[in-house]
Amino acid sequence: MSKTYEVEVLTPLVIGSQDKLQSFEFIKEGDFLRVINFDKLFEMSISKEGLIDTITHALETNPRGFRLDDVVKKYAIDVDKCTRYKIKLDGVRSLPNEVVSFVKSAGRAYIPGASLKGAVRSFLTKALKSTLLKQYENALSSAYEKKIKAIDQRRNGVSPQEVDDAAEVNIFFQSYFSPFKFLQISDTEFVLYENMSGYEIKVLNICDNKVKWYNRRGNFDDPQCGLSIVAEGINPLTKLKGIIKVGDGFVLGNEATGGLKDKFVNIASYKNCIEFLAEVINSATEKYISSEIEFYSKYKLTQIVAEYRKLIGILKGLAPNQFLIQLGFSTGYYSKTVGMFFEKESFAKLKVVDNNSKIYPELFPKTRRVVFKSGNISTIPGWVKVTIGEEMLKDF
């Protein structure tokens, strides 16, 4: 039976689209970002002699120095007529030349069912029994051995995108037989632009046991020197609805698939598939947040520790049909993988398998992405509370 789900955004949620907004597509107006429809601007400007030449010349010669607002003023263009949308910039100190664009359908932002389902799958994976989790480490070892052999033979050998395949198939079966066929999650309704903002994200990098802030020239003590990534995100407290269907086969299986029931430990007696799903995800969330609290406490990032403690408080007070999960952009390696359960030595293998990424086996991952507000550390992105509601309300 279909039910509604409601996502309540707890910390800024960014789900990036494939495109980035370039500086020639937006204008900063005080605390607001105005995103321009460039095609429309061109259409409107056919009569304005020299405008197209000015823009193309500027973009060809000095794209970074190009300022759309100067052009708009010079040619007296009515920007309201060629504005896609406007969003607030929430405490953004430094606006780079490109902004990470939120995923949209025909210009309307939403949370894709695929993103939520992917996050659910990642968190369920983190909650697996240790014997099953071990299979991921084994898969990494096999990939490592294959890679070593390939290096000897001067071949590439292993694709870092396919290292988990054997473990995934063993645990969740081929897609045709997968229990995830019984889990349907729709896209959410669209988000109003008034519920979205531009958020500034910086990259924390632990160097020599100290907190540093990364930018392309190096790592700095002063966060203001750190690289600023600005991304469109959904504001905390925003609530969005969608439809979810969790078939009994998801947990109990059927003749084609075994279901997920016996793949986790410490799950209270089975009542229904929704409560089962929520309980499993929350058990993974608790482990993950605890390890993050340990990380941030070690480096005395008290604001983030306080944010995570708040999340733990919310987690403890959840009803049986609610879960806490992290999704989207800038949420990091542990959020998306089962890496938090790996032995230290496994990261040495990971470094060989994925030789294009910077992997420091003694501390991995040593970076985190943090949201800044008005120059201060604010929170971590991507946390949402999901409530699975009564039988489908037909208003969505």
Next chain:
Amino acid sequence: MDVILKGKYIVKCKIKAVTGLHIGEGNNSLEIGGIDNAVVKDAEGKPYIPGSSLKGKMRSLMEFAEGKVKDELLVVTKGERDGTSGIHIHICGDEDCVVCGLFGRNHGKHKLKNGEERDFTDAVLPTRLIVRDAKLIKKSITDKMKENLDLEWTEVKFENNIDRITSKANPRQSERVPAGAEFEAEFVVNRLKVDGEDDGDLYIKKLIQAMRLLEDDYLGGQGTRGNGKVQFVDIKIFYKDRDAYFTQKQPQVIAEAAALKNLQF
């Protein structure tokens, strides 16, 4: 078998894509500058919902709802060499089977999933349900939406498959019709009298049930992760008895509703 046409129920409605809709064209070849995983389009290049996609999905949902998905009730329509998968649908010889009665049976011999061979030709009747291709209602994709589309009527959606060990993303793209698009749909249910027994409104009611099941499921591809939530709106059900085809008699509207949830039928 004695079969007489008593009349036709005609359901006219719109199908609204509540989330993006991907009905694949099934052509995996790549064109230069083309898009992976394209949606099916008509001769004018506009996406549409093939009647076969709608009918197939509704049949499948009804098979589950009517308890017909059992090895001894499924026939193999496309087998795989290893015998573990393949495509199975329900067909039987039971004259009271509402699934076969509404969606039809095929002539000839069938191989059942349990290995038996059966021929249901004796039970074959003219198929009661006809599902037309549903054409896109152009104005449902507004100018504002069109400004933001990647292609004339559709958008390109990107998804990533993330490796749970290395966190490397494996991106893929697919084309879809944006949420909000509407299609003009029509269903015809033939009311028959078979060996003196009149269908009455049994099969039109079963069609409405299948439509309700579809609203709570998905149409097209990638439906378990977002796509394909549809709603039936602006519904009108007409009835034309057989005499109407010989006279000037106009069809009667027997039920109408702005949305399926409000349909009293």
